[in-house]
Amino acid sequence: MKYQSIIEKMTLEEKAFMMSGKGTWQTVGYEKYGIPSMFLSDGPHGLRRQAGAADHLGLNGSLPATCFPTAATIANSWDEDLGEEIGRCLGEEAVVQDVQVLLGPGLNIKRSPLCGRNFEYFSEDPYLAGKMAAGYVRGIQSQKVAACPKHFAVNSQELRRMASDSVIDERTFREIYTTGFEIAVKEGKAKSIMSSYNQINGVYANENSHLLREILVDEWGFDGFVVSDWGASNDHALGVKNGSQLEMPSTSAAGAKEIIDAVKNGTLEESILNERLDELLQVVFDTHMEKRPEKFDMKKHHEAAKRAAAESIVLLKNADQILPLDGKVSTAVIGDFAETPRYQGAGSSVVNPTKLDTTLQLIGGYNISYAGYAKGYERTGKTNPGLLEEAVNLAKSAQAVLLYIGLDEISESEGMDRIHMKMPKNQTDLLEAVAEVNENIIVIMSAGSAVEMPWIGSVKAVLHGYLGGQAGAGAMLDVITGKVCPSGKLNETYPLRYEDTPAYNYYPGRERSTEYREGLYVGYRYYETAGIPVLFPFGFGLSYTQFAYSDIEAADKAVSFTLANTGSCSGAEIAQLYISADSQKIYRPAKELKGFRKVFLRAGESRRVTIPLDDKAFRYFNTSTNTWEVEAGSYKVLVGASVQDIRLEAQVTAEGTAGEVPDLRTDLTAYFSGTIRNVEDAEYEKLLGHEIPDGSWNSNGILDINDAICQMYDAKSPLARFACRIMTIIKDRSEAKGKPNLNILFIYNMPFRGLAKMTGGAISMEMVEGILEIVNGHFFRGLANLIGAKRRLTKANKELSQKMKDAGKEQEDNKWMTQS
Numbered sequence: 120m121k122y123q124s125i126i127e128k129m130t131l132e133e134k135a136f137m138m139s140g141k142g143t144w145q146t147v148g149y150e151k152y153g154i155p156s157m158f159l160s161d162g163p164h165g166l167r168r169q170a171g172a173a174d175h176l177g178l179n180g181s182l183p184a185t186c187f188p189t190a191a192t193i194a195n196s197w198d199e200d201l202g203e204e205i206g207r208c209l210g211e212e213a214v215v216q217d218v219q220v221l222l223g224p225g226l227n228i229k230r231s232p233l234c235g236r237n238f239e240y241f242s243e244d245p246y247l248a249g250k251m252a253a254g255y256v257r258g259i260q261s262q263k264v265a266a267c268p269k270h271f272a273v274n275s276q277e278l279r280r281m282a283s284d285s286v287i288d289e290r291t292f293r294e295i296y297t298t299g300f301e302i303a304v305k306e307g308k309a310k311s312i313m314s315s316y317n318q319i320n321g322v323y324a325n326e327n328s329h330l331l332r333e334i335l336v337d338e339w340g341f342d343g344f345v346v347s348d349w350g351a352s353n354d355h356a357l358g359v360k361n362g363s364q365l366e367m368p369s370t371s372a373a374g375a376k377e378i379i380d381a382v383k384n385g386t387l388e389e390s391i392l393n394e395r396l397d398e399l400l401q402v403v404f405d406t407h408m409e410k411r412p413e414k415f416d417m418k419k420h421h422e423a424a425k426r427a428a429a430e431s432i433v434l435l436k437n438a439d440q441i442l443p444l445d446g447k448v449s450t451a452v453i454g455d456f457a458e459t460p461r462y463q464g465a466g467s468s469v470v471n472p473t474k475l476d477t478t479l480q481l482i483g484g485y486n487i488s489y490a491g492y493a494k495g496y497e498r499t500g501k502t503n504p505g506l507l508e509e510a511v512n513l514a515k516s517a518q519a520v521l522l523y524i525g526l527d528e529i530s531e532s533e534g535m536d537r538i539h540m541k542m543p544k545n546q547t548d549l550l551e552a553v554a555e556v557n558e559n560i561i562v563i564m565s566a567g568s569a570v571e572m573p574w575i576g577s578v579k580a581v582l583h584g585y586l587g588g589q590a591g592a593g594a595m596l597d598v599i600t601g602k603v604c605p606s607g608k609l610n611e612t613y614p615l616r617y618e619d620t621p622a623y624n625y626y627p628g629r630e631r632s633t634e635y636r637e638g639l640y641v642g643y644r645y646y647e648t649a650g651i652p653v654l655f656p657f658g659f660g661l662s663y664t665q666f667a668y669s670d671i672e673a674a675d676k677a678v679s680f681t682l683a684n685t686g687s688c689s690g691a692e693i694a695q696l697y698i699s700a701d702s703q704k705i706y707r708p709a710k711e712l713k714g715f716r717k718v719f720l721r722a723g724e725s726r727r728v729t730i731p732l733d734d735k736a737f738r739y740f741n742t743s744t745n746t747w748e749v750e751a752g753s754y755k756v757l758v759g760a761s762v763q764d765i766r767l768e769a770q771v772t773a774e775g776t777a778g779e780v781p782d783l784r785t786d787l788t789a790y791f792s793g794t795i796r797n798v799e800d801a802e803y804e805k806l807l808g809h810e811i812p813d814g815s816w817n818s819n820g821i822l823d824i825n826d827a828i829c830q831m832y833d834a835k836s837p838l839a840r841f842a843c844r845i846m847t848i849i850k851d852r853s854e855a856k857g858k859p860n861l862n863i864l865f866i867y868n869m870p871f872r873g874l875a876k877m878t879g880g881a882i883s884m885e886m887v888e889g890i891l892e893i894v895n896g897h898f899f900r901g902l903a904n905l906i907g908a909k910r911r912l913t914k915a916n917k918e919l920s921q922k923m924k925d926a927g928k929e930q931e932d933n934k935w936m937t938q939s
């Protein structure tokens with residue numbers, strides 16, 4: 120142990136306190152041992168450093184910071200170096216704001232287009248997500264700040280996110296849901312990682328030794344610390360035992376007592392506690408700085424945010440080459456987003472931007488014959504006939520329309536999943552009305568995830584900016600006018616309809632478990648294998664120029680080909696490499712992304728491009744040998760401009776590994792054909808290798824610590840049912856007003872144990888048991904137990920506090936006892 124000499128001097132109580140936070144954002148520090156306190160702060164696309172009231176839902180304000188485009192946006196650039204540059208900027212801002220751990224990037228797999236946090240995640244593909252995340256991690260950590268990839272792992276739904284059990288087979292778990300993290304850890308060398316709220320096959324991520332020790336440490340060589348998502352710790356002592364170093368937010372003396380008791384009763388060896396502490400201390404000391412710069416260059420970071428947004432814009436349609444826009448064409452600007460941009464998502468990632476550009480402010484600086492502006496629609500609610508009429512009149516008077524539409528704020532938020540993939544009706548009503556009177560509609564989209572576009576035939580062009588951050592408006596005008604040639608490509612498939620998506624019948628899991636029955640067939644892996652037509656395929660994006668691919672040469676370590684810009688303007692192409700394995704005995708998706716390169720070429724220029732075939736190119740996870748294997752044989756290498764637009768093809772031969780290839784042909788027929796929308800129980804059990812766990816809620820109305828608070832609708836206690844009704848009314852009212860109450864939503868979906876984990880140590884787990892007795896109809900017994908448990912907590916608090924003082928701990932440093 121590197122810090123053995125310090126750890127040896129610490130008392131058990133001091134060590135126990137360090138395994139949980141001090142307040143919402145800090146770690147416990149001890150001046151007498153020279154251990155500084157670390158500050159952890161959100162979030163993935165900008166700092167959310169709270170100086171005042173603290174919360175983990177983005178409800179209270181934070182210090183101004185650059186709001187970069189969100190992960191879903193920058194993933195469309197397919198540019199790891201850009202990710203690294205943004206990471207560097209984030210790191211610089213973190214240092215100035217005295218933040219040692221930046222809670223991001225987020226790289227959960229977009230299993231369904233409906234996940235409320237898709238805007239914070241990179242892709243439906245683990246390779247792309249992992250490569251982008253590794254770039255961010257390298258950039259952030261270049262500034263001596265620890266990055267914290269999150270949420271590890273299999274956390275792809277918001278509904279009941281703190282208590283849902285992701286039931287998943289090992290192969291899918293490895294190939295789809297952990298590969299991105301593997302890349303972020305191995306290639307980015309992440310110094311910390313955040314365990315997710317959910318269970319994985321019945322075990323909470325934060326206490327899952329398979330995830331946190333066997334995979335993360337033993338296989339990937341992770342040497343940083345694991346922090347629980349805020350409130351994701353279930354059994355704190357078990358978490359520490361199984362590989363989690365830090366429980367957040369603070370559970371104060373109540374949490375410390377759990378660790379002390381576990382050491383005393385032998386369920387947690389003190390030597391393991393010491394090891395975890397040592398691992399945590401490495402990062403505490405690594406990220407500590409005596410002197411920090413006081414400012415960062417706001418202008419430079421704003422420019423970086425703009426460049427990132429511009430590189431990530433995706434041109435989805437461009438009929439009659441209407442774009443770039445001719446400066447002589449009189450153009451109306453319609454849509455509220457032009458005036459009040461939709462540039463980031465809601466929840467813990469919310470950034471208080473240093474500046475916010477808008478289209479209306481900037482349009483005068485561009486070569487556009489501006490014919491005026493009409494708002495067109497209200498942010499939420501029904502179609503407004505007055506606004507509609509005004510917009511139609513303006514559209515009549517102009518030759519072209521820039522129509523700013525997309526998803527509104529309530530459509531995408533942490534804490535709630537979307538319920539459909541449609542655009543708000545008041546906006547599509549506007550689109551149809553405007554399209555009646557003007558045939559040159561250019562849609563400018565803002566949305567952090569895929570939407571259906573049944574209206575696409577009525578418009579000439581679509582430019583998708585995703586959520587472009589504080590400088591996104593200017594980036595979009597640069598692309599509209601041709602100052603920048605669009606080069607983004609979709610990080611996710613756009614299905615024709617939500618009903619076509621692979622997890623349609625399984626997502627979201629509504630009760631205890633969420634079954635990942637579609638297996639490996641997420642996104643394009645499904646559409647390509649099952650032959651389902653889509654609106655826009657994965658990796659799709661148009662340009663103002665054209666590219667030609669030729670002369671492929673493929674060997675087992677690399678593939679090269681010539682890429683030429685055959686059009687009339689300079690631009691960048693994202694060349695993608697897919698592998699197609701013609702395996703007989705194991706099932707494989709028709710195509711899988713295994714490499715990509717973004718190449719900038721001037722008009723007429725060509726270049727030889729080489730994409731390495733790395734250790735991920737041919738591997739699959741063999742559940743019989745419990746290891747990664749390569750099947751010997753010949754593989755197709757496909758190089759192209761999207762998963763569907765394959766331009767070059769070659770064969771390579773891979774040497775196999777020794778493990779026997781299991782023959783699954785008769786057991787897993789749905790998985791061999793890719794028709795996984797209705798997998799039968801028997802086949803799913805074969806895939807899982809065990810029985811399907813009963814994922815339904817208790818039907819007897821008896822709730823336990825891991826049942827969600829919203830389940831009180833059915834509780835034995837009338838008081839609990841009443842409380843639940845009140846909460847539901849507040850929740851429904853806020854949703855109807857168009858501004859969901861994230862606090863209520865959080866509590867609603869929170870399991871009862873959250874009462875202990877989210878109250879800064881004011882409630883112990885024992886008290887939660889008492890509360891549950893009341894909820895379960897034993898009012899007096901529960902109340903007596905609750906009072907008894909509270910007394911014991913107060914006593915333990917006093918004793919611990921005294922022990923800490925006796926150990927020489929300064930009063931000043933004892934703040935966590937009171938802070939929440």
Ligand code: BGC
Binds near residue numbers: 174348
């Ligand atoms: C979110 C995390 C975030 C944390 C702290 C949680 O609710 O899931 O992504 O980092 O809060 O704000």
